[in-house]
Amino acid sequence: MVTRTQSPDRAAALVLILHIAAMFAGISILGPAFDFPEVLRYPAAERFAIFSANIAVIRPTYWMLTMTGISQILISVLLYPVLRDRAPTAALLMLVFGTLTGFCQALGFGRWVILIPWLAGEAADPAKMQMAAMLEGVFNHYAGILVGEHLANICWSIWLGAMGAALLRQEGLHRAFGWGGLGLAALMAVLAGEQIGVSGAVLDPLVDFGFPLLGVWHILLAAMLWRRNGKGGFPAVGPVLAGVSAALAAGMTVSAFL
Secondary structure (H helix, E strand, O other): OOOOOOOOHHHHHHHHHHHHHHHHHHHHHHHHHHOOOHHHHOOHHHHHHHHHHOHHHHHHHHHHHHHHHHHHHHHHHHHHHHHOOOOHHHHHHHHHHHHHHHHHHHHHHHOOOOHHHHHHHHHOOHHHHHHHHHHHHHHHHHHHHHHHHHHHHHHHHHHHHHHHHHHHOOOOOOHHHHHHHHHHHHHHHHHOOHHHOOOHHHHHHHHHHHHHHHHHHHHHHHHHHHHHOOOOOOOOOOHHHHHHHHHHHHHHHHHOOO
16 A cells, blocks of 8 residues: 555646646647647648747747656656556556657657757758758658657557546546546547548547647646545545636637637
8 A cells, every 4th residue: 555655646746737738838839839730731841941930939849848758658657556556457558558658749749859950951951952851751750640649649548548447446536537538538549540531620629629628637637636645545626626627628628719
């Protein structure tokens, strides 16, 4: 049994908050600065031009997003001892696929920190533009679309599903929270279909409504872990925290349409 002084609850809570804040902040910054995520489907020359014009903002933002891959791994490691006693198999799956998710995300985001600045510099020479564009396209499709999006979303879906299953077994935790994790897992599984032809008309509403719920789900889990702090069972969410979370989700959803 994990004692209060040995519990990773509050460390996991802090990393969860930092992780989700960095993810949403990074995506919010890249929207106006880089026309993200639509820019990933632009011609390479146009992408180079936008990147070079805003590199002072884009490069550190992508570095921050790359670090969310590391924090995803850290979250999985910290949550494993919290969940394994009552759900050992689900906790192990959560640990494995959370680690894979973080690794895939770090590879996808990290190319913008090291590789793309170099390729953008090479592309400034007209004699090298065609080769730089070809290399950028290869890495965009491989490290970005295949690894950073498709495989990451598959692993993320399994991670959320394992988390939801493990949380359903925890003492004192409302079952709706575990089912919420399973619902978000289904969302990520659908999003993994974009790279193999699923229509954006189907996916866009899921992103607009699903990602705010994903963020709030992380925040609620962090709040409960902070209050739990090694004690047995999970504390109730409470009406105040539930109300604040609902307002936050609504605000994030509305902002997606502005």
